Amino acid sequence: MSCYDTNIYKVARLKAGKTQEGAAEALGISVESLKAYESYSRLPPAGVVDRMCVVYDALYLAYQHNRIASGDVKVIPEIEVLDLPRASIRLINRVIQFAEKRRDRELLTIAEDGVISPEERPLYEEIVAELDGLIQAAMELKVAEAKEL
Numbered sequence: 794m795s796c797y798d799t800n801i802y803k804v805a806r807l808k809a810g811k812t813q814e815g816a817a818e819a820l821g822i823s824v825e826s827l828k829a830y831e832s833y834s835r836l837p838p839a840g841v842v843d844r845m846c847v848v849y850d851a852l853y854l855a856y857q858h859n860r861i862a863s864g865d866v867k868v869i870p871e872i873e874v875l876d877l878p879r880a881s882i883r884l885i886n887r888v889i890q891f892a893e894k895r896r897d898r899e900l901l902t903i904a905e906d907g908v909i910s911p912e913e914r915p916l917y918e919e920i921v922a923e924l925d926g927l928i929q930a931a932m933e934l935k936v937a938e939a940k941e942l
Contacts, residue, residue: 801857802845803831809849819848836862853936870929872936880937884930891927896920 860869
């Protein structure tokens with residue numbers, strides 16, 4: 794589910810099976826504050842989001858909150874909450890592809906003189922885009938939903 798489909802704070806609360814009253818009490822905030830967060834009338838402060846992550850057992854909420862709060866959603870890529878095997882496979886595949894293209898060596902060659910020339914710029918931007926994909930996959934692994942034994 795995209796963070797734009799509905800309110801991320803409400804989705805996390807509902808997924809945790811909590812009422813607004815129960816969640817507000819567990820978070821140490823008023824129901825009115827929670828309603829404001831769940832309608833995007835106000836963004837919750839970082840401390841409240843940290844507590845939401847714990848109370849709702851939703852690590853991804855901190856990531857999504859930072860994405861929204863940054864005001865520039867292009868900087869922080871959108872992530873998908875995957876199960877652990879899919880998140881692991883996605884990350885490893887992206888690492889292997891990066892290594893097979895020898896992007897590390899190409900980046901060293903570009904950076905060696907401390908200047909990105911106009912000729913180097915397209916390759917540099919390709920490498921940065923691939924690194925963004927690695928970061929995205931790493932974050933998806935970090936918030937992956939593992940099945941409990």
